[in-house]
Amino acid sequence: MTDVNILGGRRVLVVEDNYFLASDAARALKQAGAEILGPYPSEQAAYDELERERPEAAVLDINFGAGASFRLAGTLRERHIPFLFVTGYDRETIPPQFSDVERLTKPVLLTRVVEALSKLLPH
Numbered sequence: 451m452t453d454v455n456i457l458g459g460r461r462v463l464v465v466e467d468n469y470f471l472a473s474d475a476a477r478a479l480k481q482a483g484a485e486i487l488g489p490y491p492s493e494q495a496a497y498d499e500l501e502r503e504r505p506e507a508a509v510l511d512i513n514f515g516a517g518a519s520f521r522l523a524g525t526l527r528e529r530h531i532p533f534l535f536v537t538g539y540d541r542e543t544i545p546p547q548f549s550d551v552e553r554l555t556k557p558v559l560l561t562r563v564v565e566a567l568s569k570l571l572p573h
Contacts, residue, residue: 456568457484463505464489465496465522466536467514471556475509475536478560479567493522500525507570508533509563518543523551532570536563 462484466472472489479486487505490496492514508526510533512518518539526533527547534552535544541553552566 454481455483456564457482457571459483459485460507460567460571461485461487461503461505462567463487463496463499463508463531463533465491465493465508466511467491468511471536474560475563478564479509482564482568484567493519496522497525500529504529505531507531507567509567510535512537512539512544520545520548523548534563534566534570 457479462479464472464476464479464486466475466489472491476486476489487499487503488496490499508531510523512520512523512535523533534554536554536556536558538556544551544553554562554566
């Protein structure tokens, strides 16, 4: 069982185009104490949110219907916002500049998403 407040009010951006996975991830993160930005089904929707708010971390899919995209990951890296990938893609699909980013494979246990995020954020 995950600590109920392990994410203690941290603002987490969720970008996932699968409605069920997005809503389940958001619910699990809220139960762990996070404040959720999203979930957003596209990179553009996430960019719109980034214009308004600054998350402390993010959970990203890398395929929004048109194949793998790492544009948002690059933006988060430039802004020093830690993130992790939740994807069906294998490690070889991820560009070398993101080889250090945690990749959780779909289907994923939501407790693993919460635990991985908690490790990204300073305590």
